[in-house]
Amino acid sequence: MSININMKDKTISFKGSLTFENVNTYYEKLNKSKIKDINIIDLQNLELIDSSGIALIDNIIHNSVSNTTLNNVPKQIQDAIHTFSSKNISLSPPVPKTRPLEKAGELVYNAMLDLKSFVFLTSEIVILSITGIFNRKGQRKGSILQQCLLLGVDSVGIISLLSFILGFILALQSAAQLRQFGANIFVADLLAISMVREMGPMMTAIIVAGRSGSSIASEIATMKVTEEIDALKTMAINPVQYIMVPKFIAITVCMPLLVTISVSVGIIGGLTIAVTYLDLSVASFFHQLFSTLTIKDEIIGLSKSFFFAWNIVLVACFYGLKVEGGAEGVGIVTTKSVVAAIFGVIIFDAIFSLFYMI
Amino acid sequence: MNNSVIDIKNLKVQYGDNTVLHNVSASIPKNKITVILGGSGCGKTTLIKSVLKLHHPTSGSINIFGNETINLSDEDFVPYLKEVGMLFQNGALLNSISVADNVAIPLEQHTNLPKPIIDRIIRVKLELVNLSHAIHLFPSELSGGMKKRAALSRAIALDPKILFCDEPSAGLDPITSENLDNLIIKLKNQLNMTIVIVTHELASIHRIADEIIFLDKGYVLYQGTLNDAKKARIPELNRFFSVGTY
Ligand SMILES: Nc1ncnc2c1ncn2[C@@H]1O[C@H](COP(=O)(O)OP(=O)(O)O)[C@@H](O)[C@H]1O
Ligand SMILES: [Mg+2]
Numbered sequence: 189m190s191i192n193i194n195m196k197d198k199t200i201s202f203k204g205s206l207t208f209e210n211v212n213t214y215y216e217k218l219n220k221s222k223i224k225d226i227n228i229i230d231l232q233n234l235e236l237i238d239s240s241g242i243a244l245i246d247n248i249i250h251n252s253v254s255n256t257t258l259n260n261v262p263k264q265i266q267d268a269i270h271t272f273s274s275k276n277i278s279l280s281p282p283v284p285k286t287r288p289l290e291k292a293g294e295l296v297y298n299a300m301l302d303l304k305s306f307v308f309l310t311s312e313i314v315i316l317s318i319t320g321i322f323n324r325k326g327q328r329k330g331s332i333l334q335q336c337l338l339l340g341v342d343s344v345g346i347i348s349l350l351s352f353i354l355g356f357i358l359a360l361q362s363a364a365q366l367r368q369f370g371a372n373i374f375v376a377d378l379l380a381i382s383m384v385r386e387m388g389p390m391m392t393a394i395i396v397a398g399r400s401g402s403s404i405a406s407e408i409a410t411m412k413v414t415e416e417i418d419a420l421k422t423m424a425i426n427p428v429q430y431i432m433v434p435k436f437i438a439i440t441v442c443m444p445l446l447v448t449i450s451v452s453v454g455i456i457g458g459l460t461i462a463v464t465y466l467d468l469s470v471a472s473f474f475h476q477l478f479s480t481l482t483i484k485d486e487i488i489g490l491s492k493s494f495f496f497a498w499n500i501v502l503v504a505c506f507y508g509l510k511v512e513g514g515a516e517g518v519g520i521v522t523t524k525s526v527v528a529a530i531f532g533v534i535i536f537d538a539i540f541s542l543f544y545m546i
Numbered sequence: 547m548n549n550s551v552i553d554i555k556n557l558k559v560q561y562g563d564n565t566v567l568h569n570v571s572a573s574i575p576k577n578k579i580t581v582i583l584g585g586s587g588c589g590k591t592t593l594i595k596s597v598l599k600l601h602h603p604t605s606g607s608i609n610i611f612g613n614e615t616i617n618l619s620d621e622d623f624v625p626y627l628k629e630v631g632m633l634f635q636n637g638a639l640l641n642s643i644s645v646a647d648n649v650a651i652p653l654e655q656h657t658n659l660p661k662p663i664i665d666r667i668i669r670v671k672l673e674l675v676n677l678s679h680a681i682h683l684f685p686s687e688l689s690g691g692m693k694k695r696a697a698l699s700r701a702i703a704l705d706p707k708i709l710f711c712d713e714p715s716a717g718l719d720p721i722t723s724e725n726l727d728n729l730i731i732k733l734k735n736q737l738n739m740t741i742v743i744v745t746h747e748l749a750s751i752h753r754i755a756d757e758i759i760f761l762d763k764g765y766v767l768y769q770g771t772l773n774d775a776k777k778a779r780i781p782e783l784n785r786f787f788s789v790g791t792y
Contacts, residue, residue, distance in 0.1 A: 208704065212658045238705040238737060240659055243666035268736040274666040277673045413686070514686035516642035 193221050200248065201230035206241030215244060226252045232260035242272045249275065306506050309428070313502065316429045317436045326426060331434040339400040339435065340442025344449060347395050351450040354387055355379060355457025363465050372466040376476035379458040384481060384489045388451035390537060393496035396439075396446065397529040401504040404435055405525035408508025409518040417509075432505045436498075443497035444490050451489065488544050492537065499532040551576045551708060551740050552597060557606030559589070559596050566592045568764035570606070574708070579734055579741045579754045581772075583786060584761035590744045591635055593761070594710050598632060599623050628656055631706035635713050635744075637697035639685040645672070645696045646681045652703045671699040674729055676722065690717045695726070702733065709733065711743045715750055727753045748787070760786070 191214045192201045206214070226248055249256045261269070286294070320327060359375050366372055408431065411417050420427045455477070462468040507525035511517045550573035559567040566589040574580050582590050595601040597608055599620065608616045610626055618626075639648050649668045653659060659667075672678050675695035685693055698714060711730070715723040727750050733739045745751060751758075751772070758775045760768040760783050768775060768783050776787055 208657050208659070211663060212660065215660050215663060239667050239670060240657070240663055240705075243663045243670065246666055247662055264736060267732075271674070271732050271736055272670050274670045274673070277669045277678055512686075513684060514641040517686070 191217060193218070193223060195221070195223060198223070198225055198227040199230060200226055200228070201233070202241075203233040205236035206234060206244065207236060207238045208240045211240040211244045215247075218248065224252070225254055226256050227254060228257055228259050230259045231262065231265060234262065234265055237265050237268055239272045242269050243274060245269070246274045302506075302510070306502070309506055309509070310502050312428050313432050313436050313505065316426075316433045317440075320429065320433050320437065326429040327434055328430065332437050335434045335438035336442055338403075339396070339438050340446060343396060343399055343446060346399070347392055347446055347450050348453045350395065351383075351388065351391055351454040352457040354391055355383060355454030355459075356461060357457075358382060358387070358454075359458035359461035360465070363461055367466065372462075372468055373472065373476050375458065375462050375466055375468070376473050377480045379455050380477045380481045381485065383451045383454040383458075384485045386537075388454055389447050389489050389492040389496060390533065391454075392443070392447045392450045392493065393500065393533040394530055396443065396497070397500045397533060398526055400439065401500045401529045402522050402526050404501060404504035405508040406518050406522040408432070408505060409511035409521050410515075412509060412511050413514050413517060428505075432501075435505070436501050439497045439501045440494065443493045447489060447493040484544075488540065492540055495536050495540075496533050499536060500529045503529045503532060549576050550574055551611060552742075553607075553609035554593075554597070555607045555609075557593075557596065557608065558604045559592055559601065560604050561592075565604075566764060567596070567603075567761075570761070570764070570766050572759050572766050572769050574740060574742055575757055576740050577734060577738055578756040579730065579743060580757040580759060581751050581755040582742065582744045582759045582761060583746075583751075583783075588761050589764060590761060591712055594632070594712060594742070594744070598627070598630065598710070628704070629707040631701035631704065631709045633694070633698045633701045633709075633711040633714055635716075637685070637693035639693055639697055639700070641685050644682055644684055645677065645688070648685070648696065649700045649703050651700065656704060667703065671703055672696070674702075675699045676725065691719070691722065694718065695722075698726070705737050706739065708740045708742065711741070711745075713744050713746070715745055715747050720749070723747065723750060724753070730754055 190203045192203070194200070200218075202214075229245060229248065245258070258269070316326075359379060362375060362378055363372075366375055366378075408417075411427075411431070417427045417431075420430055459470065459473055462473050463470060504525045507521040507528065511521045552574040554570055554572045557567055557570040558565065559570075570593060582593065584590050592601060596603045597610070599615070599618070603616065606616070607614060611629075615623060615626060639645070640651070646668050649671055650664060653664045653667060657664075669678065669681070672681055675698055677692060677695055677699065680688060680692060680696065685696070688696060694714060694717060698711065701709060701711070709730075714726055714730075718726065730741055730743070731754060734741055743754070755772045758768065758770060758772055759766060760775070760780070762782050768778055768780055770778070775783060778784075
């Protein structure tokens with residue numbers, strides 16, 4: 189295996205093999221020799237060549253100022269060069285660059301299109317859900333129950349656990365302060381108001397967004413890239429009605445229940461602190477709790493839960509349908525959907541807070 | 547001298563309790579095109595995956611380049627994998643990168659070739675499968691047959707010594723399919739590759755097959771040359787050649 193560079197005759201000759209193992213070495217040798225002009229490449233003693241060797245020869249010919257000829261090429265190598273040469277393949281055109289202004293315009297335009305399709309999708313899902321209550325045609329039998337299990341029942345465990353810990357922490361953090369003033373009993377007020385109005389709905393929504401929202405988005409996106417949605421359409425079935433409406437109804441039913449569970453368990457979490465650390469009795473705790481809570485608080489908490497639920501399911505459906513490309517697109521839209529859903533939950537929460545300030 | 551690059555003896559492969567290959571013995575001759583035939587679901591893909599250690603056989607022996615590989619660790623098997631190209635049944639292109647980058651993976655990971663040479667190799671390999679125009683596209687922008695061809699050009703990027711193709715011509719039109727066969731013959735003759743192909747296309751088998759391995763219900767019913775295969779008195783095999791497709 190060797191390369192012989194003859195500067196005077198402008199000749200390169202290869203000996204032995206010219207393969208993946210040694211092409212790099214030869215390439216560097218040629219670069220170092222700074223030879224610009226090669227007339228002859230002699231392959232008389234070349235026994236073995238592969239695609240990288242042929243690419244090297246093509247590269248030499250391409251970079252040479254004057255014409256280069258191949259000399260004494262053995263038959264099999266001649267055939268291989270004929271098949272694997274890149275000489276006559278035109279360089280494919282580079283990807284066109286977009287200008288910044290164009291790009292900004294495109295962003296705004298796409299945002300408007302997205303908004304439009306989101307509004308359309310929302311109205312379609314809402315209308316079909318309402319009519320779907322009375323007319324079950326176009327939905328799979330048992331799909332609403334199945335979705336309730338999947339989106340609701342399966343999250344009860346994790347929501348209970350986290351709400352318990354949350355109530356526990358809330359009570360613990362405030363206990364030290366309340367004790368200083370002998371205001372132990374007000375831990376019940378604190379828990380009631382904060383769990384019912386804020387923490388319960390918020391905590392539930394964030395868990396549901398992360399758990400159910402992501403599964404809805406990835407399920408719909410996968411169905412889209414694997415052409416399942418197209419298959420439904422060709423069977424004259426409305427995919428929105430068939431896939432998304434049951435999810436919408438299921439989450440509308442489940443979310444208030446989940447929030448109720450979250451609030452109750454959170455209060456029990458706080459109660460353990462109240463009883464063990466603040467020396468309150470269970471009866472006085474609940475007496476204080478129910479005397480503070482008003483119907484208004486309940487309404488705020490529950491109405492929030494509906495808005496959070498709809499926000500999560502609609503955002504997930506929207507992003508699921510927006511998927512582009514193949515499997516890698518599914519991951520991208522799932523992430524986007526969860527981020528957007530949590531963002532939406534917090535925005536809604538802020539709006540509610542302003543609304544019910546008094 | 548032993549002229550085979552892969553020797554499989556008494557191979558048994560299971561998925562859980564489901565035995566897919568009962569007792570398979572076969573050999574892949576060097577620098578020949580070996581076609582694996584058999585009904586859909588009879589375990590052709592499983593056989594190839596077992597050879598490449600993607601699935602662990604229950605018992606038996608697999609010998610590659612004269613060395614027993616069945617008990618090698620994944621790490622010790624790497625040198626063998628570098629000599630092997632595999633075209634998966636569904637292409638298995640990485641979806642998140644372009645076609646050109648897919649073909650570049652083995653070149654960039656396993657060689658230290660300079661960029662201009664790699665670029666040339668990518669272009670040649672894509673041109674060979676007639677995909678020069680798709681070089682900047684992403685896999686999701688390709689049709690099924692195009693994905694297959696792009697995957698083939700990734701499989702041959704490093705000029706492997708052994709090339710496995712799992713149903714390369716499924717989903718291709720007859721002309722593209724013939725071009726592919728011609729390419730496979732050139733790979734054998736000009737780059738001295740050993741090629742193992744799973745295919746059902748009778749026309750293709752006639753064009754390229756040197757050797758036939760016929761699998762049925764987890765056993766090898768026949769191994770031999772194409773001409774002998776047609777003369778052999780094996781009803782399942784005869785039916786295959788008379789019907790055309792299984
Ligand atoms: N990952 C898997 N798990 C369980 N069973 C499998 C798996 N892959 C394949 N099989 C079974 O093994 C058998 C052979 O499959 P395969 O090798 O893919 O067939 P083919 O000959 O069509 O390539 C089939 O019956 C299939 O059901
Ligand atoms: Mg298969």
